Amino acid sequence: MKTFYWLVKREFWEHKGGFFWAPVVTGIVFLVLNGMGIILGEVFGRRFGGLQFGGGNVHLQGGMSLEDLHKAGAGIDIMLYAVAAIILGVTAIVVFFYCLGALYDDRRDRSILFWKSLPLSDSSTVLSKLASAALLAPAISIIVGVIVGLVLAMFLAVVAAIHGISLWTLLMEAHPFRVVATLVLLIPLYAIWALPTLGWLLLCSAWAKSKPFLWAIALPVGSGVIVSWFGLMGLLNLSSDWYWKNVVSRLLGSLIPGTWVGNTSPLVISGHNDPAALLDSLDLAYHYSALASPSLWIGAAAGAAMIAGAVWFRRWRDES
């Protein structure tokens, strides 16, 4: 266990730029853009006849019932989710390329010979890389995402305060910790759902003599083209769309956050205009209903098999 911890730590050392700085920088850029937008809005607002927003909105906090406050809080929660989702999207791209290099880069620069001189099993090495990709990276970006979301909310509150509106009570209605908890609890589902992509990328990374990226893209897409071209799926009474959707996109696209949604139980939304209700209907139980879909488990099994393949190649790939 201690060895595994250090193996994951090693991945973090090596990929601090991707795992930590990429989400942080994305967040900062996001905040700067939003800040500029706000400032621009202010400047234009002043230049064109002092069009002060306010008047109509002032009653926001004044005449707000408890229920309204609750709804507004849910609205901020949704904003936190949205910001975290943007940052998770960036992390997904980072993780995609991380996996492609994870078992390839050290073979290319021969530092694999140093790692192999230590008593580390190849399976724990591969699993540590999988854990870094599937658990550590998303966890970091969730935390960064929610912090960025809170900072943005604070921005808005400050701007509102300049206009004489106090939004602080609204901010107090948000549930950043609940958002973090929900997102963190979604990580296992994300990891299971992403297994076919993670496994495929790690397998290519462990196997390819060169250009793992090209192989990883070319094989699924090429096979998809062949399947479409010759209508091979017709033999199984399936359309080639089925192949693209269930094989190609699962191998390459399962890292995109939330793509399991098509496999969840139908969404029940009580009232479309109510953010709190929307949020409630998008709860963990809703997401985890994807566990009932065969696509998830077949994909996970295929992913596990490919990871086993990656371990085998890691052990026996002989470079000379």
Next chain:
Amino acid sequence: MTAVVTATGLSKRYKSSQALDGATFQIGSGRIVGLIGPNGAGKTTALKAILGLTTFEGQLNVLGLDPRKDRDKLMEQVCFIADVAVLPRWIRVKDAVDFVANTHPRFDRAKCDAFLARTKLQPQQKVKQLSKGMIVQLHLALVMSIDARLLVLDEPTLGLDILYRKQFYQSLLEDYFDEEKTILVTTHQVEEIEHILTDLMFIRDGKIVLDTDMDSLGDRFAEVLVGAEFAHAARELKPLDERQVFGKSIFLFDNVSRPELERLGEVRRPSIGDLFVATMKGTYA
């Protein structure tokens, strides 16, 4: 003598070449063995087989384990430096030490810190900021702090200047080697390890062509400086090699009685380099 490595009929074929061809040898505990051979003779493949990094045919026993099956366990007892500069370029000196200290059960941190204190390495430096010689110093400090029974060195000083090369072998001898440990080293810079070896193996075309300890090497091989008048007589004794220096001939003999040679001229112990050149004649032809 307890054997650390026992290889019997070791063979390995790559697509286009036979890297190992039934190599058979034994390495005893507490020895420093040089495995010397021309490029492509199978040195590195032999080392990789011992380290469990490649598949092969034949029997191989390293510290009682089969490197193909029990590699993870074996690596607690075996350490290796494969070539210079294989340390990952992104790692910091202190992180490298931390990592090995926490993943290797036989690593002695105090020892490592003491070795590093003798160098100019800074804890915060990354490997990519270090010169080749400093990378080797770091690698050697890490490896020497591991209480391994077998240390395998594959061209450990390639591309280093003479100061680093001398220091490398000196540290190994003074601070690391003892009768519990065994070192197996391959290098092309034969002259530099000549004086530290206890055993010598020559490998050619995947076969072990010479396997001897250094004491019997002096008894078995002799180099004789022969004047022109005895040159013919010397050739009668079937020398391994003959070369000309200042109008005299130097002959290299294998297993010819000492008194007989002394009648021909001045007898010397041949250097490993000369012996190597004579043994490997025609390798690249």
